[in-house]
Amino acid sequence: MMKLAEVVSLFVGPEADVEFTAYDGSHFGRKGSDVRIDVVSPRAVSHLMTSPGQLGVARAFVTGELEVHGDLYTALDRLARLGIHRPTVKEQARLYRALAPFALTRPPTPPEEVRLGGFRHSKKRDHDAISHHYDVSNTFYRWVLGPSMAYTCAVFPKNDATLEEAQEEKFDLVCRKLGLERGQRLLDVGCGWGGLSLHAAKHYGVTVIGVTLSEQQAAWGAEAIEREGLGHVARIRHQDYRDVPEKGFDAISSIGLTEHIGKDNYGSYFSFLRSRLNPTGRLLNHCITRTDTTSRTTYKNGFINRYVFPDGELVPVGRLISSAEDQGFEVRHEENLREHYALTLMHWSRNLDEHWDEAVADVGIGKARVWRLYLAASRMGFERNMIQLHQVLLASPDEQGHADVPLRLGFDRG
Numbered sequence: 001m002m003k004l005a006e007v008v009s010l011f012v013g014p015e016a017d018v019e020f021t022a023y024d025g026s027h028f029g030r031k032g033s034d035v036r037i038d039v040v041s042p043r044a045v046s047h048l049m050t051s052p053g054q055l056g057v058a059r060a061f062v063t064g065e066l067e068v069h070g071d072l073y074t075a076l077d078r079l080a081r082l083g084i085h086r087p088t089v090k091e092q093a094r095l096y097r098a099l100a101p102f103a104l105t106r107p108p109t110p111p112e113e114v115r116l117g118g119f120r121h122s123k124k125r126d127h128d129a130i131s132h133h134y135d136v137s138n139t140f141y142r143w144v145l146g147p148s149m150a151y152t153c154a155v156f157p158k159n160d161a162t163l164e165e166a167q168e169e170k171f172d173l174v175c176r177k178l179g180l181e182r183g184q185r186l187l188d189v190g191c192g193w194g195g196l197s198l199h200a201a202k203h204y205g206v207t208v209i210g211v212t213l214s215e216q217q218a219a220w221g222a223e224a225i226e227r228e229g230l231g232h233v234a235r236i237r238h239q240d241y242r243d244v245p246e247k248g249f250d251a252i253s254s255i256g257l258t259e260h261i262g263k264d265n266y267g268s269y270f271s272f273l274r275s276r277l278n279p280t281g282r283l284l285n286h287c288i289t290r291t292d293t294t295s296r297t298t299y300k301n302g303f304i305n306r307y308v309f310p311d312g313e314l315v316p317v318g319r320l321i322s323s324a325e326d327q328g329f330e331v332r333h334e335e336n337l338r339e340h341y342a343l344t345l346m347h348w349s350r351n352l353d354e355h356w357d358e359a360v361a362d363v364g365i366g367k368a369r370v371w372r373l374y375l376a377a378s379r380m381g382f383e384r385n386m387i388q389l390h391q392v393l394l395a396s397p398d399e400q401g402h403a404d405v406p407l408r409l410g411f412d413r414g
Helices: 003-013 040-051 054-062 073-083 089-104 123-134 138-145 161-176 193-206 213-228 263-276 303-308 317-325 338-354 356-365 365-382
Strands: 019-022 037-038 068-070 187-190 207-212 234-238 248-253 276-291 328-334 389-397
Touching: 003 019, 003 089, 040 054, 054 068, 054 303, 054 365, 073 338, 073 365, 089 123, 089 276, 138 213, 138 338, 138 356, 161 193, 161 248, 161 276, 161 338, 161 389, 187 193, 187 263, 193 234, 193 248, 207 213, 213 234, 248 263, 263 276, 263 317, 276 317, 303 365, 317 328, 317 338, 317 389, 338 356, 338 365, 338 389, 356 365, 365 389
Parallel strands: 019 037, 187 207, 187 248, 207 234, 248 276
Antiparallel strands: 037 068, 276 389, 328 389
16 A cells, blocks of 8 residues: 555655655655644545645645644745646556545535625625624734734835834825825725724824724724724724715725625726715725736635635736726726735734634634634745735826826825
8 A cells, every 4th residue: 555655755756845744654755854744644635635725735734634843834835846746647546546545535524614605795695704704803813913903914114124013004004195184084994903994083183984894893993993082083883885875085995805895896896985985086995916817716615715715806906907997996006015915924923823822722723723824825825926915096086087196196204
């Protein structure tokens, strides 16, 4: 019978700076490596055989049947650098004989995996999708995100900036791009825990309405605003952005919302937001995009959709911009911050590691392992330019085409 280490060697090759061990006593790779991957039980192989690709790996890892000793990001990065060897026909025959028994039994699906009911991107299903990810535990998010409770890409003004400094810079950069001035009105859609809403009200003197589909986020944000004594100018609502009745805003911030609404809904999304803006108002759209412009794959059955962001969809930035322009918006500035997101994820991973025991006690080992994998894999995606983070500044011209934008835009701190 073929040992599991032999199976690994067929795919990875002899240059792996990763040590592999398996429950059958076999071994492959460099002994003493700072990264070791253990195949803990036959159930891990069954996960890999019955759910090929990233979903099978995720199921084996989340359940603890596949264990990584050492830094998970380092393990993923080294394996990605090696590439995957394509077995010969003879090798494939040996693999089939060795692994076929494991393909006959599908292990139970981990409870952390979710499948939503109802119509995709209906208000009820969107609420359930957001609740699955964001209504985990505010304490858990505080450990991972830090005091800012900002769950979007930070902007690092220098390489050695702290995460808190970088999140503060992100909040302020958004305000500067929107050209906020005292007395103006800001709508913050997908406001999260209210960090940007609070920053804009406190430092720019604007009146803010923030909306989120997460009950726990809304409760946290409302309390934070009251503690700062800003309840008279800032409000956080548990509300779908599509249900905001107010109009006449001078600016709208959408930071990390577009990934959740679905590409087929971009037209109605941009149309609705433009209907809430005053003539010459601005929209800052901040979201993750993918770099593959040819594939039609949406990864509905991938790890991220099943475990992290149900119904999430990423598109190339060109698709996003075209959809905005179709609704009458004018692009005035655009930038890619993908390296900043890789740094942000590195900090979040460190925070999770530092609070690992508390996180496991709070949300359970399965959910904590989902997050460890999600943060490491996402960091690699940004570093390898598989995904990007784009901030697109849009203006809503008036009937004469005036956008009320300076001849030269400058966003450096004054």
